[in-house]
Amino acid sequence: MLLEISDLSAGYGTKTVISGVSLTLEPGQILALLGHNGAGKTTTLKAVMGLLPARSGTIRFDGNAIGGMSVAGRVGAGIRLLPEGRGIFPDLSVADNIDVVAAQNVSGASPMFRPADIYRLFPVLDERRTTRAGSMSGGQQQMLALGLAILGTPRCLLLDEPSIGLAPNLVERLFQQFHEICKSHGVGAVLVEQNVAAALKIADRVVIMNNGAIVFDGLPEDARQTNVWDYF
Ligand SMILES: Nc1ncnc2c1ncn2[C@@H]1O[C@H](COP(=O)(O)OP(=O)(O)OP(=O)(O)O)[C@@H](O)[C@H]1O
Numbered sequence: 738m739l740l741e742i743s744d745l746s747a748g749y750g751t752k753t754v755i756s757g758v759s760l761t762l763e764p765g766q767i768l769a770l771l772g773h774n775g776a777g778k779t780t781t782l783k784a785v786m787g788l789l790p791a792r793s794g795t796i797r798f799d800g801n802a803i804g805g806m807s808v809a810g811r812v813g814a815g816i817r818l819l820p821e822g823r824g825i826f827p828d829l830s831v832a833d834n835i836d837v838v839a840a841q842n843v844s845g846a847s848p849m850f851r852p853a854d855i856y857r858l859f860p861v862l863d864e865r866r867t868t869r870a871g872s873m874s875g876g877q878q879q880m881l882a883l884g885l886a887i888l889g890t891p892r893c894l895l896l897d898e899p900s901i902g903l904a905p906n907l908v909e910r911l912f913q914q915f916h917e918i919c920k921s922h923g924v925g926a927v928l929v930e931q932n933v934a935a936a937l938k939i940a941d942r943v944v945i946m947n948n949g950a951i952v953f954d955g956l957p958e959d960a961r962q963t964n965v966w967d968y969f
């Protein structure tokens with residue numbers, strides 16, 4: 738098991754916003770984490786990344802509890818968050834974005850993805866190496882964000898609404914590429930999405946949250962047949 742969350746609760750200030758959250762993720766598996774606004778999806782990803790302390794419960798990565806591990810330690814272990822909004826440096830060029838992150842992440846004998854691999858996966862970034870990242874289109878910025886998230890050796894990607902603001906055909910392309918990366922490299926992923934149809938196309942499993950708790954965990958085809966869609 739790559740990631741195992743058991744009975745997790747987390748929140749802000751005096752407010753607990755997720756509780757009793759349990760889920761598992763295997764290498765190469767894509768888990769779509771769905772639910773309406775405020776359900777607790779981002780909070781769950783933040784707790785896994787270590788940006789928010791778990792109030793109770795355990796998070797295991799590769800079988801080891803990581804509750805005491807720093808964010809940097811988790812990144813080093815291969816957990817990567819593509820945050821809500823765009824995880825890029827808008828004022829740096831495309832190449833500088835990639836080089837800055839590569840300097841932190843591309844270590845060890847044979848990283849899975851070096852800068853050259855990112856340019857190969859996303860040729861548009863190659864063409865725009867010297868372009869200021871923040872001046873690119875939304876889709877191009879999102880490709881850069883995904884490229885930055887996978888630099889080095891990612892093992893577990895946490896993607897928070899990567900399709901937001903993208904044209905449907907671009908979402909399809911980006912998700913196909915993302916699917917290919919996960920399957921060919923055994924990278925597990927938790928994909929938080931409002932674009933339910935696009936997420937279900939590439940998901941192996943679906944978890945639906947409502948009000949800080951999980952209300953469905955199963956196969957995409959079973960999710961389609963239940964009444965969980967009432968939660969949207
Ligand atoms: N920084 C914060 N401080 C206080 N409360 C917060 C904070 N961030 C989120 N919350 C609250 O926690 C709850 C869950 O929010 P969260 O961002 O996890 O939802 P979400 O499922 O990601 O929603 P969305 O689809 O809108 O991104 C909400 O009620 C929200 O108001």
Ligand SMILES: [Mg+2]
Pocket residue numbers: 778779780821897
């Ligand atoms: Mg969110």
